Structure formats: C-alpha cells, structure tokens
Amino acid sequence: AQTVTQSQPEMSVQEAETVTLSCTYDTSESDYYLFWYKQPPSRQMILVIRQEAYKQQNATENRFSVNFQKAAKSFSLKISDSQLGDAAMYFCAYRRNDMRFGAGTRLTVKP
Amino acid sequence: GAVVSQHPSRVICKSGTSVKIECRSLDFQATTMFWYRQFPKQSLMLMATSNEGSKATYEQGVEKDKFLINHASLTLSTLTVTSAHPEDSSFYICSARSLGAHNSPLHFGNGTRLTVT
Numbered sequence: 001a002q003t004v005t006q007s008q009p010e011m012s013v014q015e016a017e018t019v020t021l022s023c024t025y026d027t028s029e030s031d032y033y034l035f036w037y038k039q040p041p042s043r044q045m046i047l048v049i050r051q052e053a054y055k056q057q058n059a060t061e062n063r064f065s066v067n068f069q070k071a072a073k074s075f076s077l078k079i080s081d082s083q084l085g086d087a088a089m090y091f092c093a094y095r096r097n098d099m100r101f102g103a104g105t106r107l108t109v110k111p
Numbered sequence: 112g113a114v115v116s117q118h119p120s121r122v123i124c125k126s127g128t129s130v131k132i133e134c135r136s137l138d139f140q141a142t143t144m145f146w147y148r149q150f151p152k153q154s155l156m157l158m159a160t161s162n163e164g165s166k167a168t169y170e171q172g173v174e175k176d177k178f179l180i181n182h183a184s185l186t187l188s189t190l191t192v193t194s195a196h197p198e199d200s201s202f203y204i205c206s207a208r209s210l211g212a213h214n215s216p217l218h219f220g221n222g223t224r225l226t227v228t
Binding site: 043098 | 154
C-alpha cells in the first residue's frame with residue numbers, strides 16, 4: 001500500500017520569507033502523480049501544485065515550487081515570498097488510482 | 112473550471128437516524144468519485160471509491176453496510192450514513208475525477224460537517 005509521510009506537524013515562517021514543507025512517500029509503482037493541497041479553515045481543498053512522476057523537471061506555480069526526488073521518494077514544497085494568506089494546512093498527496101494524503105503540516109505566517 | 116457540489120454543507124441528526132450526502136459533478140462527467148472522512152486536526156482518510164454503475168470499493172475497516180454508497184449516474188454519487196451514532200460525527204468530503212482524464216487532479220466538494228447528537 002502506498003503511504004505518504006509529512007514529518008512536520010507545524011511550521012512557521014516570517015512574511016516575505018521562504019519555507020519548505022517536507023513529504024516522503026512509499027510506492028513500488030513507477031508511474032504516479034504527486035500533489036500538494038492547501039486547506040484553509042473553510043476546509044475547502046485547494047490544489048497548489050502537481051507533479052507527474054515521469055517528468056524530471058520540478059513543477060513551479062508562481063511562488064510555489066517543488067523539489068521532486070524520485071529515487072529518494074521525496075516531494076517537498078517550497079513557498080517563496082510567503083504571504084499571510086498562505087497560512088493553512090498543507091497536505092501532500094500521492095495518486096495512482098485513488099489519492100492518499102499525508103497527515104498534513106500546519107503553516108503559520110508571521111507578519 | 113471543474114466544479115463539484117456537495118450537499119448538505121452541514122447536518123445535525125439524532126442518533127439512530129440515517130443521513131444522505133450528495134456529491135455532484137456540475138460541468139463534467141465523473142466515472143469515479145472518492146469519499147473521504149476527516150476528523151478534527153487530522154488528514155483525509157479514504158473511505159471508499161465509487162464507480163458509476165458498479166459497487167463501491169471500500170477501504171479496510173470501513174463498514175459497507177453502515178456507509179452506503181450509490182453512484183447511479185456520471186454526475187452523482189451519494190453517501191448514506193445509516194443508523195448514525197455520535198462517533199460518526201466528522202467532516203466528509205467527496206472528490207471526482209473527470210471521465211478519461213487519468214492525469215488530472217481530483218476536484219473536491221466543499222465537504223459536509225455531520226454532527227450526530
């Protein structure tokens with residue numbers, strides 16, 4: 001079974017600074033997809049970024065980028081120029097057929 | 112963009128009654144929908160995979176007779192919590208994948224907060 005591990009229950013960053021959220025996963029598959037979702041207090045799941053495992057190039061979406069290390073099964077999220085609105089729970093997710101989530105990291109942004 | 116509508120957003124019911132939650136894909140067809148459960152300050156746990164026109168696939172530990180799933184059309188899946196008990200109180204979220212879009216992200220509903228008194 002696939003498992004997703006987020007080892008940082010909470011992280012804090014100063015506004016305008018950069019923060020990296022960690023994620024590792026376990027799978028025997030070679031073709032799969034990885035995602036980072038943001039969940040604000042409203043509980044809505046918001047897609048932040050995604051990565052196809054067959055692509056070596058790291059995905060980037062504006063201030064959000066990932067460091068995808070397939071051999072190490074690592075998929076970290078970097079948030080640059082952090083904004084107050086980035087404060088939320090962040091979930092790393094693995095998908096081949098269904099989608100599995102990590103335990104989440106609560107990000108606090110300090111003004 | 113793709114929209115998934117989940118209804119109701121909140122429901123309070125008495126112990127022993129049944130509650131139905133609907134998940135609709137509004138502008139796309141979804142052969143597969145997923146139901147998740149989220150306890151406070153915890154992650155989303157996959158409960159079951161709902162396939163249009165066939166029986167749902169339940170995760171280990173999820174009682175299929177308690178959590179009835181019906182996926183009768185390409186745009187609607189329902190989750191019925193039968194004989195609800197206070198321990199069933201939780202946040203339930205559905206998600207859907209577009210037909211033929213294997214590499215697309217899942218589209219999530221806004222969730223249903225169930226409180227059983």
